[in-house]
Amino acid sequence: GQNIDQPTEMTATEGAIVQINCTYQTSGFNGLFWYQQHAGEAPTFLSYNVLDGLEEKGRFSSFLSRSKGYSYLLLKELQMKDSASYLCAVLDSNYQLIWGAGTKLIIKP
Amino acid sequence: GAVVSQHPSWVICKSGTSVKIECRSLDFQATTMFWYRQFPKQSLMLMATSNEGSKATYEQGVEKDKFLINHASLTLSTLTVTSAHPEDSSFYICSARDRERDYYEQYFGPGTRLTVT
Numbered sequence: 756g757q758n759i760d761q762p763t764e765m766t767a768t769e770g771a772i773v774q775i776n777c778t779y780q781t782s783g784f785n786g787l788f789w790y791q792q793h794a795g796e797a798p799t800f801l802s803y804n805v806l807d808g809l810e811e812k813g814r815f816s817s818f819l820s821r822s823k824g825y826s827y828l829l830l831k832e833l834q835m836k837d838s839a840s841y842l843c844a845v846l847d848s849n850y851q852l853i854w855g856a857g858t859k860l861i862i863k864p
Numbered sequence: 865g866a867v868v869s870q871h872p873s874w875v876i877c878k879s880g881t882s883v884k885i886e887c888r889s890l891d892f893q894a895t896t897m898f899w900y901r902q903f904p905k906q907s908l909m910l911m912a913t914s915n916e917g918s919k920a921t922y923e924q925g926v927e928k929d930k931f932l933i934n935h936a937s938l939t940l941s942t943l944t945v946t947s948a949h950p951e952d953s954s955f956y957i958c959s960a961r962d963r964e965r966d967y968y969e970q971y972f973g974p975g976t977r978l979t980v981t
Contacts, residue, residue, distance in 0.1 A: 785968065797957050797972040798908070842907060850968050852898075856907040 757781045759855035761843050766861045767833055775828045775841050775858045783848020789817050789828045790842040792857065798842055801828070830860075838862045867891055868960050870973035877948055877980055884944045885976045887958030893938040894960035898970060899931075902955045914941050938963070948980045 759779045767773040779787070786805040790798035804810055804819035804826060816829040828841055843855040867890040877883050887897060896915050900908040912928075914920040914935035922928045932944040941960075945952055955977050959970035 788969070795955075795975075795977075797975045799972070800969060803969060846968055851913075852910070852970060854908050854910075 757845075757847065757853050759843055759845060759853055761841075761855045761858045763856070764859045764861065766863060767830075769833055769835060769862055769864050771833050772829065772831050773833060773860065775830075775843075775860065777826045777828070777843035777855055779824050779826070779843070779845045779853070779855075781845045781847045781853055784821060785846040785848065785850055787817075787819055787826050788844045788846070788852070789815075789826075790844065792840045792842060794839075801841075833862050835862050835864070866962055866971045868894075868958065868971045868973040870958055870976050872976060873974060874977040875979070877978070879949055879980055880947055882944055882946045883948055883978060884942055885956055885958075885978075887941045887943070887960070887973050889939045889960045889962075889971070892960075892962040892964065892971075894941075895938065895963040896961045897935055897941040898959045899933060899941075899943050900957045900959065902957060902975075908957065911943075945978065948978070950980045953978055953980045 802817035
């Protein structure tokens with residue numbers, strides 16, 4: 756079966772750095788997405804990785820290792836507005852998005 | 865660019881009635897649109913995939929006669945929840961793929977919160 760695992764909840768302090776991990780087992784791989792979702796709102800795109808390595812975009816970076824079926828989202832200089840759920844999703848061999856359950860990130864002052 | 869709208873943003877209806885939700889891509893043509901449902905504190909659950917001009921493909925466990933999907937044009941898809949019941953109360957989100965892009969990013973609408981009383 757297809758499976759994506761990410762921690763249910765994480766807590767971090769404002770101004771700090773946090774890493775959210777995602778491991779996956781899917782039928783085929785055509786890329787991995789990270790989305791941010793605030794409560795009661797739709798997801799917004801953060802990053803897309805299809806090749807191994809680190810993609811940096813401002814305060815957010817995303818890393819992929821295809822051989823390990825592993826990705827992480829790194830958030831630096833955390834702000835209170837970063838409190839949200841972070842969803843990992845993999846595009847499988849049929850170009851269907853397989854979603855993780857999401858990681859709720861709580862930022863404390 | 866790549867804006868997707870949904871209407872209505874929230875709706876309350878009585879049990880047994882039908883509700884139609886519209887999903888529009890405002891500044892691009894969407895060959896494929898997706899409908900998701902999300903219950904509180906849970907992740908997105910794909911309900912169906914619709915391609916313009918063809919029948920929608922429903923995920924296992926989703927009743928196609930209850931959740932009617934019409935993708936009549938490259939910019940509009942509709943989801944009709946027929947004979948709604950309280951257990952259908954949920955957050956319904958649509959997304960669309962831009963036919964001009966090639967890495968299959970999905971652009972999400974703002975969602976529709978449905979409450980069935």
